[in-house]
Amino acid sequence: MLSFQDVSLRRGTRLLFEHAQFTLHRGDKTGLVGANGTGKTSLFGLICGELTPDSGRIQLPPELTIATVAQHITGLEKPALEFVLDGDRELRRIETELHQADRRGDGIRQAELHARLENIGGYRAKAKAAQLLDGLGFSPSDIGKPVGDFSGGWRMRLNLAQALMCRSDLLLLDEPTNHLDLDAVIWLQEWLSTYPGTLMLISHDRDFLDQVCDHILHLERQRIKAYRGNYSAFERLRAQALAQQQAAYKKQQQEKDRLLQFINRFRAKATKARQAQSRIKTLQRLVESAPAHVDSPFHFQLPRPRHLPFPLLRIERASLGYPGKTILREVGITLNPGDRLGLLGPNGAGKSTLIKTLAGELPLLEGKAEYAERLNIGYFAQHQLEQLKPELTALEHFQQWDPQAREQPLRSFLGGFGFSAERATTPVATFSGGEKARLVLALLVYRKPNLLLLDEPTNHLDIEMRHAITLALQDYPGALVLVSHDRHLLRSVTDQCWLVADGRAGPYPGELEDYRRWLLELRARPMGGNNEAAPPSRKDKRREQARRRESLRPLKKALAEAENEVTRLSQAKADLERQLADPSLYQPDAKHTLQQLLLEKAEIDRRLALAEEAWMEAEERLNDAEQA
Secondary structure, eight states, X not given: OEEEEEEEEEETTEEEEEEEEEEEOTTOEEEEEOOTTSSHHHHHHHHHTSSOOSEEEEEOOTTOOEEEOOSSOOOTTSBHHHHHHTTOHHHHHHHHHHHHHHHHTOHHHHHHHHHHHHHTTGGGHHHHHHHXXXXXXOOGGGTTXXXXXXXXXXXXXXXXXXXXXSOOSXXXXXXXXXXXXXXXXXXXXXXXXXXXXXXXXXXXXXXXHHHHOSEEEEEETTEEEEEESOHHHHHHHHHHHHHTSHHHHHHHHHHHHHHHHHHHHHHHHOOSOHHHHHHHHHHHHHHHHGGGGTTOSOOOOOOOOSOOOSSSEEEEEEEEEETTEEEEEEXXXXXXXXXXXXXXXXXXXXXXXXXXXXHTSSOOSEEEEEEOTTXXXXXXXXXXGGGSOTTSBHHHHHHHHOTTSOHHHHHHHHHHTTOOHHHHTSBGGGXXXXXXXXXXXXXXXXTOOSEEEEESTTTTOOHHHHHHHHHHHHTOOSEEEEEOSOHHHHHHHXXXXXXXXXXXXXXXXSOHXXXXXXXXXXHTSOOOOOOOSOOOOHHHHHHHHHHHHHHHHHHHHHHHHHHHHHHHHHHHHHHHHHHHTOGGGGSGGXXXXXXXXXXXXXXXXXXXXXXXXXXXXXXXXXXXXXXX
8 A cells, every 4th residue: 555665854954764664554544653843744745745755765556545634724615514525526526527518418428427426425425524524523503604614723623524525545644633622532533443444643642543543653763663553552562672771771660660659649549439440540551651751851740839728619509601601500619639620521512611610711600609819720721822922932931920030940940841952042933833832831830830720731742741741740739620632641630520511510420431432322312401400390391392392393294205205216216227127228229218217317316315315404403303
């Protein structure tokens, strides 16, 4: 499928990698890992023909269909569904040729094209595109909106959906989970597990790599090394290799000892609940993988908060949301030092609303809130990256915050976050997204908060930085509330999960795997409200039942009509197929009759596909109404 033979690549005067030698076979799912800047995206550029190797050879099969996620977006006036359909290039080509054949009145060519359209599943393309959009978190009302109406993160999801729509032989995905939340990540994981082609994936999400990939390519020190197995297998093999280096052994043992001490402390405090036992297992796996990260450039600890009051904050019987729009009701939460909550829930259910309320960015709509006098909140969200001053350096940001601090301790602190002497004095305007995220995190923890609120803190961060954050959070004595699509981080640093769904927020009794199954079941049925408020009176129930029956009547009628139309067209299609099975039709003197029957069948196929789509839409509307 794909072969690199002694390939070297430079960008300007900088050598990214040399003597790269590996082969990917059809159906392989390969993860590309390595620090930012090692050449992973450039490797994609070589495969796509956008870059030329300085030496060596790249072999690809002829007429290989490659799908990639566009980094820029065009067609801002186009509806989202049509934008995604553009990903199927052959579908669009056939549609164009059909239009041309129709203008010429070329019936034979139309029949051929309709047959080709059926072979590639073109009549179901809209339904497939709608499923992709649904899986990536778009609501049914979104699919008709112009692309230009969506924000940058949602446009990246549209680009991803367009790439998945392509019937490709080779799919190249560069950090596809960066703009996704956990439920969309789980959906994408399931989709990629059934993708029939060859996959190359750049990701810093180790759980995602573990679940999707069966091979790993590691880029490090201008070399590319291939490993068989998922990311965890790669970690074990790399740890064994590093353990053989005497210089690294002492550091490995120190890191192991520190983590084992923490596990023992945690075990002594933990209950026998499933989540606590799961956390212990996760921490033990962290001990095993620690040697693979001993040469990481990131090493830091969270400074101990100056004050740890009990409780830090308490919210009672609160309604959360925005003026005129309540998102969560009857919320009650108390946070004490040592509490570690992970927030789960479908897209748009209110996780960010809850964390913004805890941070004080959103006032309560109803209810009561009590905050400790010495509460010091450290809040991380993606929009805070935009608050960095581009003209200032990383060091100058710290000096503005703490004018009394000496320069050398600040430089040492920044060094733990990967800002070396030169990078610490470089203007932020030149920073990548990952460097900006690291700087915001560094500023946040420097202030010694006793309550950390982290909303997707790992976006744009590579695996080594994520690993460093995971280790740093282990010994943090304050309270932590985390929203993240990185399941490894959730497992490693949280003791309890809360589920935010159906207008409520409260403890979730299961583990992340239980949540994954719940989420997949939720996707398989229309989402309904699970209202736990006081039950209505009998009179209210009768009135509501009558209203629902009346509102459902036209939907049931539309569903019956759509079902009857599908039945009628299916029968017509079966009749035509019986006629086309007659051998005499394929004699020279029956050519005209054959052409007519083929045209009729193509038209029936087209109408049947539309009828089936209308049937599914009618059924979905009825299900939504019944579950509402």
